Amino acid sequence: MSNPAKSLPNDPAELKAMIAALQAENAQIAAENAKMSATLRAHDQLVQALRLRIAKLQKLAFGKSSEKVEREIEQLELALEDLLVAVAEKDDTPIDEGLDEPVPEGASAPVLRRRPRVSDATLRERRELDPGACCPDCGGDLRVVGEDVSELLDMIAAQMKVIQIARIKKSCRRCERMVQEPAPSRPI
Template sequence: MENELPDDIDQLKAMLRKQRTMLNDQQTRLRQYAGQLAGYELEINRLKAQLDKLRRMLFGQSSEKSRNKLENKIRQAEKRLAELENRLEAAKNCLNDDKPVLDAPTDAEVAPQTTPGKTARNTSRKPLPADLPRETQTLLPADSVCPSCGGELKVMGETLSEQLEIINTAFKVIETVRPKLACSRCDVIVQAPLPAKPVEGSRVGSSVLARILVGKYVEHTPLYRQSEIYARHGLALSRNTMVRWVAMMGNRLRPLYEALNRYVLLTGKVHTDDTPVRVLEPGSGKTRT
């Protein structure tokens, strides 16, 4: 029987990299299918509980109008339940059809060991979105050989657990170094000009100003609350300083405002929403617009 594998090491490495890529893609799809299964099962259990409640409410109803409403809700819930059960069955088929093909361990090998007196708890948590970026950390055992007999250890499976994290707003300082160069023959000194700043004489950058403006006018976060938020990050930005920055940015953005105003007024009809947004005024305990 001829050996199907090539003798060239580079070709073997390329085949191994290709198989690893295919395996990683397959494992990603399996995790997505498992997340869909968990979501469908959770929704099905919720609908079943809702159906039981509606059927109990339907029993003994004397008003014909109330009975019609309950029966309509029951029919909608049953239709949704049947649709979810079909989706669940399709997801199970996809999961079974896309099982790993590389030395998959048997059920007996990967069966979790339970402590006597404790049963496995069925969790109903919603799966994390599959489109979130993921960072994989591999934790290897401390022992490279069997701690009992010293034999070689082989991979028989793996346990995957997920943990949701958030990356907080991180500040950084950009240091601009401008060397001074002096002529060796005369007294001429040359130096690169300082780049333009959004606020002359200040150390604030454009990204910080954008964050302050978005927080105030989009997220409706008052400046005094933003000052407290930045203080928790170890950065002291007083409310009065940010008020001056906001006023200066308003003057800088006035040409854009005037251009947008002219464009809006060109139309035949103008629709506006003057709903006020009420915020807390610091120190008084009262709200202001």
């Protein structure tokens, strides 16, 4: 250990200034450490909450099979992975995920298909499929009850438009039968 007393000045005013500067630096470092530890605690709490939610949903998944539960589990696992990556970027220490099973090196997270985002300014064309004015069973008058609208993307010569297919629902005034045209086949 070297002797730091040789590099210190003899003037008490200079020594007091150095002490004040070191104390300010220590206070700043302590504040940064407190802020960092608070952030890490918040991340840890969120990670624990996500782990509990995933465990609960996995228990549900082994009961009655539901695609919604499986999709939610996948989304939560992705969110957990993002949080762990964010924490790992801030801290150089290895993170224990608490998982007992080793993950194969070639495995990757499942890719979820998402609907493409189409702006509201995109040209839209509406096509109505009307079942007619009279009931196919009894010949009575039909009244409009509602409609099912689906959207289909269509690309025409480097131009996109949304085709809305409205299938109008009607019911017979005599026999109360619901009538609606079947949906057209789609390319995909």
